[in-house]
Amino acid sequence: MLxxxxxxxxxxxxxxxxxxxxxxxxxxxxxxxxEGRQIHIVAALDRExxxxxxxxxxxxxxxxxxxxxxxxxxxxxxxxxxxxxxxxSQGGFDIEKAVSLKPDVVFLNLExxxxxxxxxxxxxxxxxxxxxxxxxxxxxxxxxxxxxxxxMGQLFGRSEIAEALIAFRASEIARVTERLAKAQDLxxxxxxxxxxxxxSDDCCMTFGPENxxxxxxxxxxxxxxxELLSGTFGTINPETIIARNPExxxxxxxxxxxxxxxxxxxxxxxxxxxxxxxxxxxxLARRPAFAQxxxxxxxxxxxxxxxxxxxxxxxVALQRIAGWLHPALFADLxxxxxxxxxxxxxxxxxYRPGYWVGLDGRRNGDKPAP
Numbered sequence: 001m002l003x004x005x006x007x008x009x010x011x012x013x014x015x016x017x018x019x020x021x022x023x024x025x026x027x028x029x030x031x032x033x034x035e036g037r038q039i040h041i042v043a044a045l046d047r048e049x050x051x052x053x054x055x056x057x058x059x060x061x062x063x064x065x066x067x068x069x070x071x072x073x074x075x076x077x078x079x080x081x082x083x084x085x086x087x088x089s090q091g092g093f094d095i096e097k098a099v100s101l102k103p104d105v106v107f108l109n110l111e112x113x114x115x116x117x118x119x120x121x122x123x124x125x126x127x128x129x130x131x132x133x134x135x136x137x138x139x140x141x142x143x144x145x146x147x148x149x150x151x152m153g154q155l156f157g158r159s160e161i162a163e164a165l166i167a168f169r170a171s172e173i174a175r176v177t178e179r180l181a182k183a184q185d186l187x188x189x190x191x192x193x194x195x196x197x198x199x200s201d202d203c204c205m206t207f208g209p210e211n212x213x214x215x216x217x218x219x220x221x222x223x224x225x226x227e228l229l230s231g232t233f234g235t236i237n238p239e240t241i242i243a244r245n246p247e248x249x250x251x252x253x254x255x256x257x258x259x260x261x262x263x264x265x266x267x268x269x270x271x272x273x274x275x276x277x278x279x280x281x282x283x284l285a286r287r288p289a290f291a292q293x294x295x296x297x298x299x300x301x302x303x304x305x306x307x308x309x310x311x312x313x314x315x316v317a318l319q320r321i322a323g324w325l326h327p328a329l330f331a332d333l334x335x336x337x338x339x340x341x342x343x344x345x346x347x348x349x350x351y352r353p354g355y356w357v358g359l360d361g362r363r364n365g366d367k368p369a370p
Contacts, residue, residue, distance in 0.1 A: 009027070011024070012026050014133065017147060022131045024131050032105070034106060034109060035087070036059060037311060041312050042054065045153060056083040056097070058088075059086060066255050067269040067270050071270055083101060098130070099128050104130075112134075116132070139210060141210075141211060145312050175319065190244065191248045192225075195233070196256075198266065204238060207223065207233060207309075209226040241293070242293070247295055249300070249302070253305065253306055268306070270349075271353075305354075305355040320355075323335065
């Protein structure tokens with residue numbers, strides 16, 4: 001599993017999440033991460049030295065999740081010198097710089113497909129012998145996370161670790177789905193997912209039937225966005241929220257100081273100030289679209305780390321949401337302990353709390369009461 005010498009290298013054909021057959025020499029030793037947040041899975045596969053294969057990466061981690069970036073930087077200061085790339089999905093990927101780094105493979109997220117086709121990125125890299133593989137943890141995570149982990153495990157020569165992570169993920173998801181399947185007369189509360197509120201003055205971005213929307217459905221709720229939107233992301237007007245009167249509101253939050261400084265967003269992530277996050281969440285709950293809802297009246301307003309939407313760790317968010325929607329049913333389920341175990345078993349960084357908060361009177365909103 002750990003052999004990486006050139007004498008043991010071989011060419012294999014792998015299938016990515018778009019169904020493309022790609023020839024790659026494995027195990028890969030020089031990888032270019034089209035998005036910096038792909039380090040979430042790389043770190044699990046290469047726990048001992050998560051950046052040893054990374055020759056370049058997207059600049060999004062530093063901008064969109066600076067708390068995680070700083071945590072890695074503190075432990076691995078050399079990453080400050082890694083070449084950075086703009087988003088391939090927005091045409092910001094520098095092909096010439098990528099070629100100069102001589103990667104064995106380039107990993108792109110699924111949403112980069114259209115822009116890559118328009119710029120002929122795949123063809124240009126193929127012309128110099130650089131294969132491109134698509135993975136996905138964002139657009140259809142409950143369909144594509146497992147094959148993406150398995151694919152990267154194969155390419156890294158770490159299939160055993162990948163399968164262990166897949167098994168852990170599956171068992172933690174089953175703790176929610178099996179209990180819900182056995183529940184008698186399950187009532188599904190109506191949930192409004194408030195996507196990155198406070199990032200701008202706009203209201204109200206949300207999730208359709210995928211990503212966090214899918215999590216709500218699997219966790220035993222009814223996602224309002226799934227009824228109104230066909231895509232993964234979209235917007236619901238305030239009047240509709242008022243009329244539908246959601247029973248639970250779940251906002252997504254993160255540290256967007258670099259992208260929206262001074263905004264009203266709920267700051268969540270490793271080491272977040274949860275008192276400040278709760279203060280901001282309370283302010284967001286007073287917006288006209290939400291102030292008179294049953295969710296606010298009954299204290300069922302919560303916020304969760306936005307970056308769960310784009311990492312293989314979304315099963316932790318599923319557990320947290322299940323506890324919010326059905327607190328009596330999941331009184332003994334502790335998603336914080338699940339996240340701690342994930343760090344202890346698979347990740348190079350120690351666990352630091354700060355990933356969710358609520359307005360229900362419990363300090364961290366993380367212990368569902370019967």
